[in-house]
Amino acid sequence: MITLTVNDTVHELDLDPRTSLLDALRDHLALTGTKKGCDHGQCGACTVLVNGRRINSCLTLAIMHEGDAVTTIEGLGTPEALHPMQASFLDHDGFQCGYCTPGQIVSALGMLDEFRAGWPSHVSESLDGGTELSDEEISERMSGNICRCSAYPNIVHAIRAARDERADKGESEERT
Numbered sequence: 001m002i003t004l005t006v007n008d009t010v011h012e013l014d015l016d017p018r019t020s021l022l023d024a025l026r027d028h029l030a031l032t033g034t035k036k037g038c039d040h041g042q043c044g045a046c047t048v049l050v051n052g053r054r055i056n057s058c059l060t061l062a063i064m065h066e067g068d069a070v071t072t073i074e075g076l077g078t079p080e081a082l083h084p085m086q087a088s089f090l091d092h093d094g095f096q097c098g099y100c101t102p103g104q105i106v107s108a109l110g111m112l113d114e115f116r117a118g119w120p121s122h123v124s125e126s127l128d129g130g131t132e133l134s135d136e137e138i139s140e141r142m143s144g145n146i147c148r149c150s151a152y153p154n155i156v157h158a159i160r161a162a163r164d165e166r167a168d169k170g171e172s173e174e175r176t
Helices: 022-030 082-092 101-116 134-141 152-169
Strands: 004-005 009-013 047-050 053-056 070-073
Touching: 004 152, 047 101, 053 101, 082 101, 082 152, 101 134, 101 152, 134 152
Parallel strands: 004 070
Antiparallel strands: 004 009, 047 053, 047 070
């Protein structure tokens, strides 16, 4: 028996110890927003937040996350009250077929937290933080999430707009 906290709800599951976090979410908790793409950690469709950090849920076992806080796309907003990042993806056409969109949105939130924490990327001008969140910086930081439809320009615009909207409203740096 394993206890997983997913989207602020505690679940007791009887899982095979070899069950990936992705399969536990989809097959045992019916949270199908997190997608199974490549099942090898190469596409990002399965991205979730674990204790606020983005991970590929296909590459980790569910039993490794007992006691962790797991957030999926379903935990961000509802159709009646979208999370600002979800709304921005809609407003800026940050998707086409939509398959990768949940992973893109969750990854964008994790990426923005990493940026705020001063984590450098491959294209960062400085290793000490203080880098501007340019389109090139966003693209590099989101490069682990593949969109086969090539909606990348609109994804970058959606991320920038959601970040800028939060800054304009003077919202705190915590995820809403």
